Amino acid sequence: MPKFSINRTLPLVAISLPVAVGACNKYEMFRLSGYEQVSFSSEVDVLFVIDGSSSMSDEAGALLRNFDDFIETVAGGSGAGNATESLTDAVGDYISFTADRGRITDYRLAITTASMDAKDAWSLEPEGGETGLFVGDDGFQVVYKGDDNAVHQFKQNLGCWGACWNGAEMPTNSSYIGTTGDCPFPDSNGDGVVDNNDEVTTQYLDCLCTDVSYPEGEDWDAIELCRAGNELHLESTLMALCRATEDPPEICYHTKDSTDFPFEDSWIGTNTDWMRPDSTVVVVYVTDEGDQSEAVVGGLFSGSEDDPQVYIDAFEQFDRPIRFAAIGPDLICEGDNNCSFPCNSGGASATGVKRLQKLAASTGGFYNPITSGDGDDCPVSDFSVHLKDLGKLLINLQSAFELQSTPDETTIRAYVDDEEVDKATVNESTGEYTNGWSYEPGQNAVVFWGSAIPDFNQDVRIYYRPLDGKPRDLPF
Amino acid sequence: MTRVLSYFVALFALFVGSGAHAQPAVDVGVIKNDDIKIVQKMLYPKVGRLETGAHLAVMPFDAFTFTPAVALTVAKHTREDLGFEGVLMGGYSLKNTRYNELEGPAYGVSPDAYRFLGSVMFDTQYSPIYAKMNVAGQRIFHHDIFVTGGIGATFEQAMQPDNSLAIAPTLGLGIGARIFTGKDYALRIQLRDDILREKRAKTADTQAWFIKQNVSLVIGMSKLSK
Numbered sequence: 001m002p003k004f005s006i007n008r009t010l011p012l013v014a015i016s017l018p019v020a021v022g023a024c025n026k027y028e029m030f031r032l033s034g035y036e037q038v039s040f041s042s043e044v045d046v047l048f049v050i051d052g053s054s055s056m057s058d059e060a061g062a063l064l065r066n067f068d069d070f071i072e073t074v075a076g077g078s079g080a081g082n083a084t085e086s087l088t089d090a091v092g093d094y095i096s097f098t099a100d101r102g103r104i105t106d107y108r109l110a111i112t113t114a115s116m117d118a119k120d121a122w123s124l125e126p127e128g129g130e131t132g133l134f135v136g137d138d139g140f141q142v143v144y145k146g147d148d149n150a151v152h153q154f155k156q157n158l159g160c161w162g163a164c165w166n167g168a169e170m171p172t173n174s175s176y177i178g179t180t181g182d183c184p185f186p187d188s189n190g191d192g193v194v195d196n197n198d199e200v201t202t203q204y205l206d207c208l209c210t211d212v213s214y215p216e217g218e219d220w221d222a223i224e225l226c227r228a229g230n231e232l233h234l235e236s237t238l239m240a241l242c243r244a245t246e247d248p249p250e251i252c253y254h255t256k257d258s259t260d261f262p263f264e265d266s267w268i269g270t271n272t273d274w275m276r277p278d279s280t281v282v283v284v285y286v287t288d289e290g291d292q293s294e295a296v297v298g299g300l301f302s303g304s305e306d307d308p309q310v311y312i313d314a315f316e317q318f319d320r321p322i323r324f325a326a327i328g329p330d331l332i333c334e335g336d337n338n339c340s341f342p343c344n345s346g347g348a349s350a351t352g353v354k355r356l357q358k359l360a361a362s363t364g365g366f367y368n369p370i371t372s373g374d375g376d377d378c379p380v381s382d383f384s385v386h387l388k389d390l391g392k393l394l395i396n397l398q399s400a401f402e403l404q405s406t407p408d409e410t411t412i413r414a415y416v417d418d419e420e421v422d423k424a425t426v427n428e429s430t431g432e433y434t435n436g437w438s439y440e441p442g443q444n445a446v447v448f449w450g451s452a453i454p455d456f457n458q459d460v461r462i463y464y465r466p467l468d469g470k471p472r473d474l475p476f
Numbered sequence: 477m478t479r480v481l482s483y484f485v486a487l488f489a490l491f492v493g494s495g496a497h498a499q500p501a502v503d504v505g506v507i508k509n510d511d512i513k514i515v516q517k518m519l520y521p522k523v524g525r526l527e528t529g530a531h532l533a534v535m536p537f538d539a540f541t542f543t544p545a546v547a548l549t550v551a552k553h554t555r556e557d558l559g560f561e562g563v564l565m566g567g568y569s570l571k572n573t574r575y576n577e578l579e580g581p582a583y584g585v586s587p588d589a590y591r592f593l594g595s596v597m598f599d600t601q602y603s604p605i606y607a608k609m610n611v612a613g614q615r616i617f618h619h620d621i622f623v624t625g626g627i628g629a630t631f632e633q634a635m636q637p638d639n640s641l642a643i644a645p646t647l648g649l650g651i652g653a654r655i656f657t658g659k660d661y662a663l664r665i666q667l668r669d670d671i672l673r674e675k676r677a678k679t680a681d682t683q684a685w686f687i688k689q690n691v692s693l694v695i696g697m698s699k700l701s702k
Contacts, residue, residue, distance in 0.1 A: 025538055025688050027587040028679045030636065032579055404584055411678060415637045463586055463636055465679070 030411070033403045033446070033462040043279035044394050045108045049237055050162045051287035052113035052129060052227035055346050057170075059286060059327075059370055060163035061200035062383035064155055065185050070387035071151050105394055109143040109154050110134045110274050111162045114236045114287060115227035116298055118261050122215050122224050128161055129227065131261045132239030134271050135161035137213045142274045152181055152208075159200070160209035164226035171201050178207035196382060233285050234311045234355065235293040235300065239263065241281070241318055243271035249317035258298050281318075284390060285326040288345055288370055290352015306354035312362060321402055323363040323443070325393055326356040327386045330369035330378075343371040343378035364400070364443035365393060399453045400445040407464035409439050414446055415461045416454045424449045518606055519618050520656040522553040522700060529664060531696025533565065538690075540578075540589045541635070543569040547694060549664075557604050561624065563597040563648075565692075571635060588678055590632040590642055592690055595670060597648045599626030617655050624650040630672050630690065640677035644688070647671045652694070660701060666694040 050060065113129040126133050134141035136157040143154045173186050185194050186204045209220045218224070239261070242252035246269055255263050275281060293299025293311070300310045315322045329348035333339040339350045360367040366389050372381040414421045414437045424436030435450035446462050454460045528550050535543035545567025553559035569591035571579075578585045603622035610616050626648045634640040652666030670690040676683075 025589075026686060027540065027589050028676070028683070030586045030588055030678075032584050032586040410681070413636070413638055413678075418637050420637060461637065463638075465682075 114231040167221035176203035183207035325365040342374035405466035411465040529698030540575040541569040595630040597628030644672035644674040
C-alpha cells in the first residue's frame with residue numbers, strides 16, 4: 001500500500017479544487033429583449049368590431065368621413081403606401097424612421113360586427129359580419145396596405161357591408177359627384193368643406209356600393225345588414241381570431257355545444273389571410289352599447305362581472321400581442337360603482353362598458369367616448385380624434401418592445417446601439433413623456449418616447465431581471 | 477598429554493584456517509535503495525535574489541467568459557524556500573460561445589457576468605521543493621515547486637452594457653513551478669485561483685456580495701538578479 005505523501009497530494013488538491021469550483025461562478029440571469037430586429041415588427045393586423053345596429057349609422061358615417069385621415073396617419077403620404085415584408089425591407093425604402101414612422105406600418109384591416117346571430121342576414125348560415133366572419137365581397141374582406149384602392153375598399157366594407165342604414169331617413173344630395181371606385185365623402189350641407197357637420201347621403205352610398213356583389217335585388221339599404229339582438233363584442237372578436245388561424249386554440253371550441261353558433265372545424269381559416277405569424281393584432285370596438293358576452297348567450301362571462309380577465313386569458317391562447325381600443329359609450333365613474341352616462345343613446349350598461357374600458361387599459365390601448373356632451377340627443381364625438389389616437393396606437397407599436405417576462409422594474413435598462421437610454425418622466429399636467437423610455441405594465445413592454453425612439457438599423461437591447469427569478473430553463 | 481594437547485591445537489587451527497578461506501567475497505559496490513540518500517547540488521539558488529517576470533495568462537474555466545491576460549511579477553526571495561511577490565495583472569474578458577448563445581434569440585438571457593480588467597496582488601511564496609528532472613535521457617532541468625498565497629484587489633466591469641465597475645477584495649492562492657533555463661532565467665508555470673468578494677451594482681439590492689473565482693493558467697519568464 002503506497003504511503004500517503006503530502007507533497008504529492010497537495011498539488012493535486014490545489015489544482016483540482018479551484019478548477020472545479022471556478023467553473024461554478026454564480027451569475028444573476030437577466031432577460032434580454034429587443035435583440036432581434038424582426039421583433040421590431042411593423043406588421044399590424046387591425047380588426048374593427050362594429051356595432052351593426054341601426055342606432056350606429058351616425059357613428060359609421062363619422063368613421064367613413066374621417067377614415068382618409070386615419071389611413072394617411074398609418075400609411076404615410078401615399079395613402080396605401082408600400083407593404084414591407086419586414087423592417088429590414090423597410091430600411092431600404094425609407095431613409096428616416098423617425099421622420100415618418102407611419103410609412104413603415106404594414107397594416108391589414110378587416111371588419112366584423114358584434115353580432116353572434118348567424119340567422120341575422122339572408123341565410124341561416126353565418127355570413128359576413130356574423131359570428132366573427134369578416135364583412136366584404138368574397139376575396140376583398142381584408143384590406144392590405146399594398147392595395148392601390150385600400151381606402152376605397154375599406155370604406156366599401158364598412159359602408160356597404162358593416163353598417164346599418166335607413167335610406168328613407170338619410171339626407172340626399174343630388175349634386176353629389178362620384179364615380180365607381182372614387183367616391184368622395186359628400187359635402188352634404190353645401191358649405192364647401194367636408195367637416196363634422198356633413199353626413200352620409202344616399203347618393204354617396206349608391207356610389208360607394210355600386211360594384212358590391214349583393215344578393216340579387218339587394219343593396220346597402222337592406223334590412224338584413226342591420227344586426228339586432230345581443231352585442232357580443234368580445235365573443236365576436238374571439239371567433240374572428242379563431243376563424244383567422246389554421247390551428248385554433250382550445251378556447252375556440254367553448255361554443256361547441258351551442259345551438260346558435262358552435263365553432264366547428266369548417267370555420268377554421270374562414271377569415272383567411274389577415275392575421276400574420278409575427279404581427280401584432282389591434283382590435284377596435286366602435287359601439288354605442290357595452291359588451292354582452294355572457295354565458296347565457298354563448299359568451300365566456302359567467303355573470304355580470306365587469307372584469308374581462310376571462311377573455312384576456314382566452315386571447316392569450318393565440319400567443320401574440322393583442323391590443324384593444326374602444327370608441328364606446330361615455331361612462332364616467334367616481335370609484336368603481338358610482339357611474340353615470342352623460343349620454344346613453346344606445347342604452348348601454350355600465351358593466352358592458354367597463355369590460356371594454358378595462359380591456360383597453362390592460363393592453364395599453366385607449367377608450368374614447370363615442371358621444372360628446374350630455375342629454376338624449378348628444379352629438380357623435382369627433383372621430384378624427386379617435387382615428388388619430390388609433391393611428392398613434394398603431395405607430396406606437398413600433399416603439400414598444402414587449403418583454404418575455406414580468407420585470408423587476410427597477411432593474412430595466414434600455415440601450416440603443418449600446419448607448420444607454422434614460423428613463424422618461426411623465427409630465428403630470430399634459431401626460432406627455434420626456435425623451436427616454438417607460439415601462440408599460442399593461443403591455444408588459446418598454447416604450448420609447450420622443451427622440452429616444454430607435455431609428456432604422458439601430459440595435460435595441462433591454463435588460464431586466466425577471467420578477468420570478470430564473471428566466472427559463474437553460475441548456476447547461 | 478602435551479603431545480595430545482598440541483595435536484588438538486593444531487587441528488583447531490587448521491579448522492579455523494580452512495573456514496576462513498571458504499567465506500564468499502563481500503561485494504562492497506552494491507548498495508540497497510534504502511541506503512541511498514543524495515542531496516543534489518543546488519545550481520540555481522534563489523535566496524537573496526530579486527525575481528522579475530513577465531507572463532501570459534488565460535482564465536479558461538469560467539462558464540461564460542474567456543479571459544486573456546498579461547502579468548508582471550516582482551519577487552524578493554528572503555530564504556531559499558520563502559519569498560514575497562507582487563503581481564500586477566491586466567486582461568480583458570470576452571464573451572464565450574455559451575454567453576453568445578444565451579444572448580441570442582433562442583434564449584434571450586444575459587448573464588450578469590463581470591469582465592476581468594486587472595488585479596494587484598501581494599503574495600507570499602513558499603517553495604519547499606527543488607529538484608531536477610531528466611527529459612528523455614537527453615537533458616536535465618533544475619526546477620522548483622512553489623505555492624503562493626496572498627491578498628489584493630481585482631478590478632472588474634459588468635459585461636452588460638451598463639459597464640458597472642467593481643473593485644473586489646481578493647484572496648489569491650496558487651501553485652507553480654519554476655524551471656531554470658540558465659543561471660539567471662527561469663520559465664514559470666503557475667495555476668492561480670483568485671477568490672473575489674464582489675459587489676455587483678445591478679443586483680446589490682437582492683444580493684450584496686458574490687463570491688467569484690478567477691482561475692488562471694500563467695506562463696512566463698522571470699529573471700533572477702542579485
